[in-house]
């Protein structure tokens with residue numbers, strides 16, 4: 298697994314032809330980093346657009362929120378961005394990844410320290426205005442790719458309005474829609490996806506960004522009585538998730554990331570008529 302090289306510290310960022318072959322297989326792109334819109338210059342973006350190569354943009358949306366004692370709070374944003382980046386690399390150079398929306402709708406976690414949250418209207422306004430910016434530049438297809446449960450219903454409700462208002466193809470998916478019950482059964486001992494900071498997300502992080510898994514000093518049984526979680530059901534669920542997290546492995550994460558990347562690439566292909 299390659300170490301982080303760009304942007305949010307994403308892995309799998311092949312920087313040489315050899316790395317690329319290791320990571321994905323097939324011919325290397327001129328520059329893997331260039332699928333990240335924010336790493337392009339305006340010249341590079343303009344030439345991609347005006348040359349007709351750019352067919353779609355993936356906009357990752359996530360959260361900055363507590364992920365129990367052992368995962369970094371950027372987990373959901375980093376997960377959606379990693380899947381988006383890898384899918385865009387599969388479709389290179391026709392797809393770019395827009396700058397992720399890294400704070401989501403997380404009021405339900407505000408009794409855990411560190412969580413940041415936006416009101417629904419604020420969040421939807423930010424997502425819409427990023428889509429609008431892309432539309433102004435001439436982008437015709439946008440896949441909003443989500444990595445956080447609290448964003449799902451608001452975006453499902455809003456996406457048709459986004460599409461009508463902007464007059465372009467805007468679609469919405471969460472990357473874990475890739476996982477059928479059979480896949481969950483096959484790979485997850487706890488049988489739960491996505492869960493929260495449990496077996497699945499910890500496995501994803503171990504494979505995708507292991508520097509964000511920090512077990513050192515974590516003793517959930519000792520700390521749980523000091524956390525002050527108000528809702529007893531939520532506290533019980535968190536305790537179960539903390540136990541399930543110990544089932545995580547990088548191998549499970551690698552498999553699940555690969556499945557999501559293929560699935561998202563297929564959704565983007567469906568938005569590029571000449572591809573189907």
Ligand SMILES: [Zn+2]
Nearest residue numbers: 372373494498
């Ligand atoms: Zn999460």
